[in-house]
Amino acid sequence: METPLREPTFLILTALAGEPLHGYGLITEVSRLSDGRVTLRPGTLYGALDRLVDAGLVEVDHEEVVDSRLRRYYRLSPQGGTTLAAETERMRRNVEAATARLRRLPRPQLPRPQLTEGWT
Amino acid sequence: MSTLERRYQRLIRLFYPAGYRREREGEIVGTYLDLAAPDKKRPSWREVADLAAGGVRQHVRATEVTELRPGLRLAGLLAMATATALAAMWALIETAPLSPEITRHVPHVGPFRALGIGVWGLWLLAAFLFALRPQWSRPAIGVALIATVAVVPLSAVTEVSRPPLFILLPQFVLGVLALAAGHMPRVERLIPLAVGAAAAAILRPRIDYALIYFSETPRFVMTATGLILLTVALLLAAALGMTGRSRGGWALLLLLGPIGLVTVPELSVAITANLYDEHNATYRGMAATAALVIVTATGLLLVALALHQRLRPHTRCAACGSPIRGKTPPAHV
Numbered sequence: 001m002e003t004p005l006r007e008p009t010f011l012i013l014t015a016l017a018g019e020p021l022h023g024y025g026l027i028t029e030v031s032r033l034s035d036g037r038v039t040l041r042p043g044t045l046y047g048a049l050d051r052l053v054d055a056g057l058v059e060v061d062h063e064e065v066v067d068s069r070l071r072r073y074y075r076l077s078p079q080g081g082t083t084l085a086a087e088t089e090r091m092r093r094n095v096e097a098a099t100a101r102l103r104r105l106p107r108p109q110l111p112r113p114q115l116t117e118g119w120t
Numbered sequence: 121m122s123t124l125e126r127r128y129q130r131l132i133r134l135f136y137p138a139g140y141r142r143e144r145e146g147e148i149v150g151t152y153l154d155l156a157a158p159d160k161k162r163p164s165w166r167e168v169a170d171l172a173a174g175g176v177r178q179h180v181r182a183t184e185v186t187e188l189r190p191g192l193r194l195a196g197l198l199a200m201a202t203a204t205a206l207a208a209m210w211a212l213i214e215t216a217p218l219s220p221e222i223t224r225h226v227p228h229v230g231p232f233r234a235l236g237i238g239v240w241g242l243w244l245l246a247a248f249l250f251a252l253r254p255q256w257s258r259p260a261i262g263v264a265l266i267a268t269v270a271v272v273p274l275s276a277v278t279e280v281s282r283p284p285l286f287i288l289l290p291q292f293v294l295g296v297l298a299l300a301a302g303h304m305p306r307v308e309r310l311i312p313l314a315v316g317a318a319a320a321a322i323l324r325p326r327i328d329y330a331l332i333y334f335s336e337t338p339r340f341v342m343t344a345t346g347l348i349l350l351t352v353a354l355l356l357a358a359a360l361g362m363t364g365r366s367r368g369g370w371a372l373l374l375l376l377g378p379i380g381l382v383t384v385p386e387l388s389v390a391i392t393a394n395l396y397d398e399h400n401a402t403y404r405g406m407a408a409t410a411a412l413v414i415v416t417a418t419g420l421l422l423v424a425l426a427l428h429q430r431l432r433p434h435t436r437c438a439a440c441g442s443p444i445r446g447k448t449p450p451a452h453v
Contacts, residue, residue: 023151041167042151043174046144050181069150 005087011038012048013057013076013084020061020075049074057083127162128152128171135175137182138426148174188425191370194356196301197308198371199378200250200261202349203294204316206382207243209323209341210236210283216327235275236283239267243291244316250301251313258299265295286406287338290381297378319345339385339401346383349375373424377417384410 005013008030015021015029026049027040040048052058057080061073076084128149132141152167163171214237246260268288275282282288323341353372360368380387385401388409392402 023147024154027151027155041170042148042155043167043170043172045151046148047174047177050178069153070146071150072147 004090005083007034008038008040008044009048009052010084010087012040012045012052013080013087016058016074016076017081017084020073022071022073026074052080056080122153124156124160124162125149125153128167131163131168131171132175135171136178137175139182140178187365187367188370190365191367192300192374193302193304194367195353195371195374196298197304197311198349198353198356198375199294199297200247200301201312201315202345202378202382203243203291203298204247204312205319206287206291206294206341206345207240207247208316208320209345210287210338211240211244212320212323212327213338214240234281234283235271235278236287239264239271239283239288239291242267243295247312247316250298251306251309254303254309257301261295261298265292268292268295286384286401286410287342289410290342290378290384293378293381297374342382342384343386346379346386349382350379353379370424373421376420377414380413380417381410384413387413 011030011033012026014033015026018029021029023042023045027042027045031039049058053060053074057077058074059077059080061075063070063072065071129145132145132148136145148171152163214234242260242264246257246264249260250257268291271282271288272285326337353368353375357368357372360366384406388405389401391409392405
């Protein structure tokens, strides 16, 4: 799997780092983790899961049948955990570097409101 | 089963490969139904687009686990070599001097008598870039493809002759296949240029004067090119097959269409001579033969893909019986 990970992939691995989840659970958890910014659709989700299973980062945990419908639960593999940890560390270093540089900058000045004719 | 569930199933059957459907249909439909509002009756257009894109991804992925992808690259290389050889030979035929017996005015563009020289020049440029600047080869092939199509309306506007469709169509199809050649070692990238130079060297001493495309020589050139390509593809399929690799077989299957189109004038005469005692290549006969070639070659490829999908053994988890996917199945307990 190529790094850096794309955001949806990173969020799927992060969601699975908590507990094994099925498709619907993964979609809601990814949406919650990203504050609703990333909404996966099932076609996209299962394509991503296939790639992650192929790469050995995600494994099938167990299956159950609910309301006559198959639910397959996925979990993070040990290799997936290692990849997620490495990616998180890489992002943490980037955030620290950016934060340190930003501290040295003068405080950003907010734009002053422009008064238009008719209000003066 | 609800109407909504049936509609999701129908979409999955429409877009996804059969093997994948068997494995995942219930799971995907279940997830869609979990997400659906209680009063929802039909999938939204976004969901249709999502399933269509997912289906395309799975079809592409299915090719990755077979030797189809390497076969496509091999077919692309052979197609590029053939397109270069044909372009080199057509360029020679077009640039040879006019016979002194032709006294009537021939419409021309600059020193050339047909618009084809521009097309063949672009194909030869694409072959150079294919060999020397791989990163530019696809855009160059794209430009040559556009020129191959654009020469038809351009000829209608300028009234300058152009290569006939039975020459432009196989060139276009070979070019489309050549786009699949992808990354390969420099030695292999030099093959189209070498083949083009060899074809021009063989043909040059046999051309005294410019020939029209409808004469016997171009027909012979096309038939010989098609037979050589068929022979090379067969030999590669056999040689690679003996080492247990099926990429040569896939390349042969992919090249059957282009080979048929390159030999359309000869095939057409063979068919019409047998059926209607018509021994000349007619426009209608060649159009019907080209359509027959395209349908047959596409059908054979689809049947081979379907058989391959059906006969491919599935690995299943010993514990739960669910299919295990991937090139190297992960530990699954």
